[in-house]
Amino acid sequence: MNDTALSIDNVDKFYGPVDYGVHAVKRLSMEVKKGEIIALLGSSGCGKTSTLRMIAGFEPVSRGTISLGSRQVQTLPPVRRNVAMAFEGYSLYPPLTVRENIGFALKASKLSQAVVDEKVASIAKLLEIEDILGRYPSSISGGQQQRASLGRALIRDAALHLLDEPMGQLEPQLRAVLRGRIKHYIKERGLTAILVTHDQTEANALADRIAVMEGGVLQQFDTPKKIKERPANLFTGTFVGEPPMNVFEASVSGSGTGIRFGLKDGVHLDYHTSDFSHPVREALLKRQKVVLGVRPYAVRRSADGVTGRVAVNQWLGDQTHIAADFAGGTMVLVEHDRTSLEIGQPIGIRLEPSSLHVFDSESGNAISHGEELA
Numbered sequence: 155m156n157d158t159a160l161s162i163d164n165v166d167k168f169y170g171p172v173d174y175g176v177h178a179v180k181r182l183s184m185e186v187k188k189g190e191i192i193a194l195l196g197s198s199g200c201g202k203t204s205t206l207r208m209i210a211g212f213e214p215v216s217r218g219t220i221s222l223g224s225r226q227v228q229t230l231p232p233v234r235r236n237v238a239m240a241f242e243g244y245s246l247y248p249p250l251t252v253r254e255n256i257g258f259a260l261k262a263s264k265l266s267q268a269v270v271d272e273k274v275a276s277i278a279k280l281l282e283i284e285d286i287l288g289r290y291p292s293s294i295s296g297g298q299q300q301r302a303s304l305g306r307a308l309i310r311d312a313a314l315h316l317l318d319e320p321m322g323q324l325e326p327q328l329r330a331v332l333r334g335r336i337k338h339y340i341k342e343r344g345l346t347a348i349l350v351t352h353d354q355t356e357a358n359a360l361a362d363r364i365a366v367m368e369g370g371v372l373q374q375f376d377t378p379k380k381i382k383e384r385p386a387n388l389f390t391g392t393f394v395g396e397p398p399m400n401v402f403e404a405s406v407s408g409s410g411t412g413i414r415f416g417l418k419d420g421v422h423l424d425y426h427t428s429d430f431s432h433p434v435r436e437a438l439l440k441r442q443k444v445v446l447g448v449r450p451y452a453v454r455r456s457a458d459g460v461t462g463r464v465a466v467n468q469w470l471g472d473q474t475h476i477a478a479d480f481a482g483g484t485m486v487l488v489e490h491d492r493t494s495l496e497i498g499q500p501i502g503i504r505l506e507p508s509s510l511h512v513f514d515s516e517s518g519n520a521i522s523h524g525e526e527l528a
């Protein structure tokens with residue numbers, strides 16, 4: 155049985171003439187399995203909405219193919235794709251009430267009015283919009299319109315559900331509650347969904363796999379855990395994770411028993427050759443320059459570490475964020491206890507070899523993550 159819900163194969167999107175206009179999506183290829191929830195994550199302008207709109211059929215594909223199951227759809231109009239979409243701009247029908255807007259999606263399904271009403275009531279309860287079902291779109295708030303649009307998409311029994319920033323207008327507490335409910339709803343029904351977001355918490359909480367995009371290029375397509383632990387390149391490493399990964403340019407040199415990373419301001423990080431596996435050692439010593447990355451949660455304070463000076467010490471209620479001047483840059487540490495460090499105080503900073511992410515200084519591609527080659 156073919157369990158592929160969606161295949162995107164070498165897709166390019168140009169706004170304006172092909173090869174000369176704005177190149178919004180570049181040679182994108184990805185496959186989504188039935189029942190998966192995928193997040194397209196990236197900063198503004200990275201091409202995620204263009205990708206979603208091409209899948210839905212609202213934007214023509216400049217090159218490449220898009221298939222739903224075994225059906226190529228890139229030339230079909232939206233109505234013939236069997237795709238349900240919740241838009242950023244809501245696009246509810248103004249002359250219909252919220253109840254009619256949500257139920258409208260089931261018009262073609264030949265369900266009895268009683269069944270439609272029951273389904274609408276159930277999705278409205280899930281989205282906490284039961285009290286506005288009789289109102290018209292013009293008389294409800296942006297957040298309510300967004301939930302109505304989401305309800306209209308989720309109620310459908312489509313091959314694919316596309317959700318564009320589905321909770322962008324909602325308050326944080328409501329977002330957190332709805333995230334859980336929406337995920338449960340999608341999973342319970344075995345729906346396949348792609349959501350666009352620039353919020354990594356949302357992507358991590360909802361998605362089975364995250365597609366990280368930047369500059370129209372897919373940077374990495376992996377589980378949230380893999381993206382965090384094994385970022386494919388410097389972009390993904392620094393984009394995903396809060397606070398962001400610390401990065402430092404470094405030279406690499408080896409002696410008989412050691413590997414030395416030389417950072418700015420004469421700072422050296424010395425490791426024993428046995429701290430790295432043979433393939434990692436070989437890959438590192440082939441280079442003269444690399445970029446070292448370490449997550450703030452993985453930085454340790456230790457008397458025998460390299461000296462940094464505290465520049466910021468902030469207790470956030472459940473964790474401390476410390477920023478230290480270190481090797482010509484800033485090293486951020488996250489600790490679980492409240493610390494009493496003074497500004498300007500020297501601290502010893504230790505980077506365990508197992509927590510080091512090493513990237514190629516030219517391509518930005520990952521070379522190793524701790525013990526393992528990337």
Ligand SMILES: Nc1ncnc2c1ncn2[C@@H]1O[C@H](COP(=O)(O)OP(=O)(O)OP(=O)(O)O)[C@@H](O)[C@H]1O
Nearest residue numbers: 169176178196197198199200201202203204205352
């Ligand atoms: N209709 C258009 N005409 C010309 N350029 C466009 C058009 N729509 C988008 N673009 C450009 O294509 C690129 C990708 O835009 P897209 O909307 O897909 O990004 P995005 O990641 O969804 O951003 P956002 O989160 O801000 O919506 C951007 O450079 C954008 O300016």
